[in-house]
Amino acid sequence: MNVDGGAFLRSVMPQTGQRSRPLSDLQGKVAFITGGSRGIGRAVAIRLAQGGAKVAFNYKANHDAAQEVLGELTGGGAQAMAVAGDVARAADVEMMVSTVLQAFGRIDILVNNAGVTRDTLLMRMSEEDWDTVLDTNLKSAYLVTKAVLRGMVRQRAGRIVNVTSISGVMGNPGQANYAASKAGLIGFTRSVAREAASRGITANAVAPGFIETDMWSQTSEEAKQSLLKLIPLGATGTPEDVAEAIAFLASDAARYVTGQVLHVDGGIVMA
Numbered sequence: 001m002n003v004d005g006g007a008f009l010r011s012v013m014p015q016t017g018q019r020s021r022p023l024s025d026l027q028g029k030v031a032f033i034t035g036g037s038r039g040i041g042r043a044v045a046i047r048l049a050q051g052g053a054k055v056a057f058n059y060k061a062n063h064d065a066a067q068e069v070l071g072e073l074t075g076g077g078a079q080a081m082a083v084a085g086d087v088a089r090a091a092d093v094e095m096m097v098s099t100v101l102q103a104f105g106r107i108d109i110l111v112n113n114a115g116v117t118r119d120t121l122l123m124r125m126s127e128e129d130w131d132t133v134l135d136t137n138l139k140s141a142y143l144v145t146k147a148v149l150r151g152m153v154r155q156r157a158g159r160i161v162n163v164t165s166i167s168g169v170m171g172n173p174g175q176a177n178y179a180a181s182k183a184g185l186i187g188f189t190r191s192v193a194r195e196a197a198s199r200g201i202t203a204n205a206v207a208p209g210f211i212e213t214d215m216w217s218q219t220s221e222e223a224k225q226s227l228l229k230l231i232p233l234g235a236t237g238t239p240e241d242v243a244e245a246i247a248f249l250a251s252d253a254a255r256y257v258t259g260q261v262l263h264v265d266g267g268i269v270m271a
Helices: 039-050 063-075 090-104 127-155 176-199 221-228 239-250
Strands: 030-033 054-059 080-084 109-112 158-163 201-208 261-264
Touching (some): 039 054, 039 109, 080 090, 090 127, 109 239, 127 158, 176 201, 239 261
Parallel strands (some): 030 054, 054 080, 201 261
């Protein structure tokens, strides 16, 4: 596992005029985000930093994308770092969490966002496709949460937010592995919420619908138009929409919210 320490740990003093609006709800908090180099993870890292949090984020292989996000964060006045590793491997997770704790002293907010897809019909799905998706999307949440939870229990405070999906609620043809991993994440969230509540720790999930990420951009125009008809609001969401929901659940404003799944989906699963 490679760690972006040393030269990659960049801390700068806050600069006035860098943020679009004052967001102090996370001032002084330390956040760790998995899969933070693109899409929803990138938007979450930026939003939490805008709220005053120190931000550490994980990435697996795309060093250039990670450095770009890191530059955005530090350029906006945030204290931030990037750590490289595989969230589905226990040794990598232990090293990444240890590195973040050494740098920032604590972790107050955990966002389990890392995820992959290997879409195909079940009858064509290989065991490797199944294992890759379940390990990255679900096992990783177990490993990272377990590693971070120790410190949160000692602090008697913490916020855990897991990024699930409407696929985990509705199911979706060609996504048996993905839907299973995301449905499992919902059960995992509620179990952790019950276990950790007595220590002042909340655990919630956010379930995005059709969001304008790399996956959406690769969808055909015909398929996009068909999918849009299913959304009551008639439009796709953005990574920033999801990031705002996560920022709320990570803040003290949500201190009395735990074990919940917040759908950010334009109303597609309201029925």
